[in-house]
Amino acid sequence: MDLFRHDYFIPILAAIAAGGIIGFEREYRGRSAGIRTHILVCLTSTILMLAAIYQVDWMLGTPHDVIRIDPVRMAHGVLTGVGFLCGGVIFREGFSVRGLTTAASLWITSALGILYGIGLHGLALVGTVATLVVLAGLRRLDGRMPRERHVDISVRYARATPATEAEFLAVFSSFGLQPDTIVHRMLPDGEGIELATTFRGKSALNAQGITERLIADPRVVAFDLSPRHE
Numbered sequence: 001m002d003l004f005r006h007d008y009f010i011p012i013l014a015a016i017a018a019g020g021i022i023g024f025e026r027e028y029r030g031r032s033a034g035i036r037t038h039i040l041v042c043l044t045s046t047i048l049m050l051a052a053i054y055q056v057d058w059m060l061g062t063p064h065d066v067i068r069i070d071p072v073r074m075a076h077g078v079l080t081g082v083g084f085l086c087g088g089v090i091f092r093e094g095f096s097v098r099g100l101t102t103a104a105s106l107w108i109t110s111a112l113g114i115l116y117g118i119g120l121h122g123l124a125l126v127g128t129v130a131t132l133v134v135l136a137g138l139r140r141l142d143g144r145m146p147r148e149r150h151v152d153i154s155v156r157y158a159r160a161t162p163a164t165e166a167e168f169l170a171v172f173s174s175f176g177l178q179p180d181t182i183v184h185r186m187l188p189d190g191e192g193i194e195l196a197t198t199f200r201g202k203s204a205l206n207a208q209g210i211t212e213r214l215i216a217d218p219r220v221v222a223f224d225l226s227p228r229h230e
Contacts, residue, residue, distance in 0.1 A: 049117025
C-alpha cells in the first residue's frame with residue numbers, strides 16, 4: 001500500500017485545517033472544547049471514512065465480489081459516537097443550559113470530516129466557511145436581536161419582618177422585570193421567609209442596581225440572582 005497517496009493526505013490535511021479553524025473560534029471564546037478537540041473529531045471522521053471507502057486496500061486477498069463497501073454505515077457510526085462526545089460538553093447550571101453551541105460545533109465538525117473523507121471537498125469547504133460565519137459572524141447579530149431575558153431571583157427575609165408580595169414585586173418592577181408565579185417558602189430553620197420567582201424583561205439585567213436595592217433593605221438577610229444563559 002502506498003502510504004503517501006495524495007487521496008489520503010489531502011483529505012487529512014483539509015480535516016486538520018477545518019477542525020483547527022473551528023476549534024480556534026471556540027477556544028477563543030473560552031469554551032470547553034477547543035482546537036485539539038475539534039481537530040481530533042474532524043480527523044477521526046475523515047480517517048474512518050477513508051478506511052470505509054478504501055476498504056479493498058485493507059482486505060487484501062478477499063475476492064472483490066464479496067466486499068460490500070457502504071460508507072453510509074460508517075458515517076452513521078461516526079455521528080452516533082460524536083453524539084456521546086457532544087453530550088459531555090452540555091451541562092446545566094441552575095436553570096441555564098450551557099455548551100449547546102459547542103456541542104453543535106463538534107457535530108458539524110464531524111460532518112465536515114466525513115465530507116472530506118469521502119472526497120466531497122467542495123461541499124466540505126463551503127460547510128467550513130458557513131460554520132465560521134455562523135459561529136463568529138452571527139455572534140454580533142445574536143447579541144442585538146430582541147429577546148426576553150430571564151433571571152431567577154429568590155429573596156430571604158427575616159421572619160419577624162417579612163415583605164409582602166406587593167413589596168417584593170415593587171423592587172423588581174422598577175427595573176422593568178415582570179414575574180411569573182411567585183413561590184412562598186419558610187426556611188427549614190424557621191428563621192426566615194423566602195420569596196422566589198422567575199422574572200423576565202426585554203432590557204439588559206441591571207444586576208448591580210438590584211443588588212444595591214436589596215442590600216439597602218434591612219429586612220433582607222440573603223438573596224440570589226441567577227440570570228439564565230442558553
